[in-house]
Amino acid sequence: xxxxxxxxxxxxxxxxxxxxxxxxxxxxxxxxxxxxxxxxxxxxxxxxxxxxxxxxxxxxxxxxxxxxxxxxxxxxxxxxxxxxxxxxxxxxxxxxxxxxxxxxxxxxxxxxxxxxxxxxxxxxxxxxxxxxxxxxxxxxxxxxxxxxxxxxxxxxxxxxxxxxxxxxxxxxxxxxxxxxxxxxxxxxxxxxxxxxxx
Amino acid sequence: xxxxxxxxxxxxxxxxxxxxxxxxxxxxxxxxxxxxxxxxxxxxxxxxxxxxxxxxxxxxxxxxxxxxxxxxxxxxxxxxxxxxxxxxxxxxxxxxxxxxxxxxxxxxxxxxxxxxxxxxxxxxxxxxxxxxxxxxxxxxxxxxxxxxxxxxxxxxxxxxxxxxxxxxxxxxxxxxxxxxxxxxxxxxxxxxxxxxxxxxxxxxxxxxxxxxxxxxxxxxxxxxxxxxxxxxxxxxxxxxxxxxxxxxxxxxxxxxxxxxxxx
Numbered sequence: 001x002x003x004x005x006x007x008x009x010x011x012x013x014x015x016x017x018x019x020x021x022x023x024x025x026x027x028x029x030x031x032x033x034x035x036x037x038x039x040x041x042x043x044x045x046x047x048x049x050x051x052x053x054x055x056x057x058x059x060x061x062x063x064x065x066x067x068x069x070x071x072x073x074x075x076x077x078x079x080x081x082x083x084x085x086x087x088x089x090x091x092x093x094x095x096x097x098x099x100x101x102x103x104x105x106x107x108x109x110x111x112x113x114x115x116x117x118x119x120x121x122x123x124x125x126x127x128x129x130x131x132x133x134x135x136x137x138x139x140x141x142x143x144x145x146x147x148x149x150x151x152x153x154x155x156x157x158x159x160x161x162x163x164x165x166x167x168x169x170x171x172x173x174x175x176x177x178x179x180x181x182x183x184x185x186x187x188x189x190x191x192x193x194x195x196x197x198x
Numbered sequence: 199x200x201x202x203x204x205x206x207x208x209x210x211x212x213x214x215x216x217x218x219x220x221x222x223x224x225x226x227x228x229x230x231x232x233x234x235x236x237x238x239x240x241x242x243x244x245x246x247x248x249x250x251x252x253x254x255x256x257x258x259x260x261x262x263x264x265x266x267x268x269x270x271x272x273x274x275x276x277x278x279x280x281x282x283x284x285x286x287x288x289x290x291x292x293x294x295x296x297x298x299x300x301x302x303x304x305x306x307x308x309x310x311x312x313x314x315x316x317x318x319x320x321x322x323x324x325x326x327x328x329x330x331x332x333x334x335x336x337x338x339x340x341x342x343x344x345x346x347x348x349x350x351x352x353x354x355x356x357x358x359x360x361x362x363x364x365x366x367x368x369x370x371x372x373x374x375x376x377x378x379x380x381x382x383x384x385x386x387x388x389x390x391x392x393x394x395x396x397x398x399x400x401x402x403x404x405x406x407x408x409x410x411x412x413x414x415x416x417x418x419x420x421x422x423x424x425x426x427x428x429x430x431x432x433x434x435x436x437x438x439x440x441x442x443x444x445x446x447x448x449x450x451x452x453x454x455x456x457x458x459x460x461x
Contacts, residue, residue: 103287106250106360107301107350108276121291195291 004156008175011152014070014145015138015183018077022134026082030089030127043086050083055141059148073142073150080141081134088130092123124195132187139180153179200357200390202226202249206258209244209414217256218244220414226407229388231381233401235437236411242394243362245411249392250276250360262358277301280351280389284363286343288335294320294346295331301354319349322383341372348380352387359384359391365400377403398437410434 033043059076066072096119104114146154153172160169202225209219219241226232234242247253248260251272260267267275288297295316302312317327323345335343344364351359361380365373381404384391395401401408402422410417410425410433418430429435 097285097287097290099283099285099287100289101287102252102283102285103281103347104289106252106276106281106283108273108278108304109300110273113304118289122289 004172004175007151007153007156007172008179011139011142011154011176011179014073014077014142014150014152015135015179017070017074018138018142019081019131019135021074021078022081022085022138023131025078026085026134027089029082030086031093033086033090034093040090044090047083047086050079051087053080055080056144056147059144063148068149070150073145073148073152076148077138077141077145081138084130084133084137085127088133089123089127092126092130093119095126096122121195125191128187128191128195132184132191135183135187136180139183140176143176200263201228201261202358202390202392203261203264204245204248204258205261207245207248207255207260208257209241209248209253210256217414219248221258222411222414222416223258224409224416224419226390226392229390230406231384231391231393231404233405233408234392234394234411235396235398235401235405235408237396240411241414242396242409242411246360246362246392246394249358250279250281277305277354278357280356280359282344282347282351282359282361282364284366286335286347286367288338288343288346288350290335293332293334294325294338297335297346298350298353300350301356305354307354315353319353322386323349323379339372340368341376344368344376345379348376348383352383352389355387356389359389361391361393363394363396366395366397373400380404398440410437 029043029047033040033047055076058079059073062072062076066075100118100122101114104118109117142152143154143157145152146158153176156172157169157176160166160172204222204224207219207222208217210217222245224232234245236242244253248255249262249267251267255268262270262275262279289300292300295313298316298319299312302315307315316331320327320330325342325345330338330342330346335346338346344367347364351361365376368376377400383389393404405422407419407421408425409419412433418425418434420428420430425434425438429438
């Protein structure tokens with residue numbers, strides 16, 4: 001049981017770190033796509049390709065460069081989490097009503113004020129839904145990190161398979177599912193507080 | 199308070215083959231309500247947006263109180279000129295009070311002063327501050343939203359007011375009420391106002407003077423009465439006689455009468 005909790009902690013660390021990394025890269029990329037018509041095509045195409053890559057393939061592809069352990073697993077999971085973030089941020093920013101932007105400019109907001117006071121708060125709800133998708137996908141995919149020796153709940157599942165221990169297998173899988181659902185619900189609640197839909 | 203002068207104003211959008219606004223000159227006097235009237239695409243909104251520099255000039259000059267707007271800081275200029283658009287553009291994530299307070303807060307008014315001003319404005323536009331202050335724009339009717347749009351535009355006591363078809367999206371009954379209130383507010387505040395519309399009746403109801411535009415050019419600048427009596431072009435004549443002109447004659451007579459009483 002203690003081992004299970006350690007794996008839960010490890011699992012959440014993997015997913016959390018990957019998500020943080022994905023936000024760091026995905027937010028600016030999403031803003032870039034939304035604000036620059038010239039770069040949008042390229043950025044979104046890349047994000048689209050990223051979405052179709054199988055998680056396991058990404059882990060394996062990174063193996064030659066980053067080796068095994070936590071670091072490559074985090075990078076691989078982050079790569080998987082970036083596309084939904086980029087896509088939703090782009091969508092959210094471009095969904096800000098033109099009238100609000102026109103009014104903001106006409107009232108004498110500087111471009112920075114317009115972004116901080118109008119674009120960001122109005123884009124937050126849709127961006128948050130992208131973050132939710134990214135979080136659930138990352139938590140689910142972190143199960144695969146076991147294959148490159150990064151630990152997490154995948155260890156328990158694999159052990160369940162190898163020892164033909166169905167109870168362990170299902171318990172671990174259920175915990176992963178519960179974590180993913182929990183993160184989805186928690187982020188949903190946080191989103192309603194931080195960014196109420198108007 | 200303020201006059202707005204257009205002097206040979208010409209605008210051409212990038213990639214366009216002809217000018218959106220071509221060599222327009224006229225003056226909007228202090229405290230005057232001038233309506234820019236014309237069909238869609240005639241350049242009236244473009245001309246309006248040169249005043250707060252949302253549209254750059256290809257040639258000519260726009261002055262407020264004699265100051266070339268291009269010589270002023272664009273951000274400062276926009277904070278000193280109220281702007282109302284048809285789509286209203288209230289900020290959905292802010293309450294009514296926060297929306298109205300945008301320009302005062304950009305200009306660094308104190309919290310107390312801003313709060314007082316917001317209540318004063320809500321009363322002026324006929325919305326009970328206690329009931330509306332903390333509402334979100336999504337819980338306003340079209341007419342209420344546009345009232346708030348007007349309050350937001352005049353919140354920081356602008357020296358001029360620019361209105362781009364502000365009542366185009368509300369139903370006829372509400373529109374009439376809003377027009378009546380606008381006339382009252384503008385008279386009360388003595389704010390120089392440029393008002394864009396394609397609606398003849400609206401133009402005749404509101405205007406001290408009307409600028410009739412067609413394909414980027416001015417056809418005539420005149421008082422409503424004058425447009426009727428001495429249309430400068432065939433186009434203006436057709437325009438003023440289209441639709442219910444008997445009603446318009448009566449309306450103007452009533453207005454002239456009221457003016458006489460007021461003076």
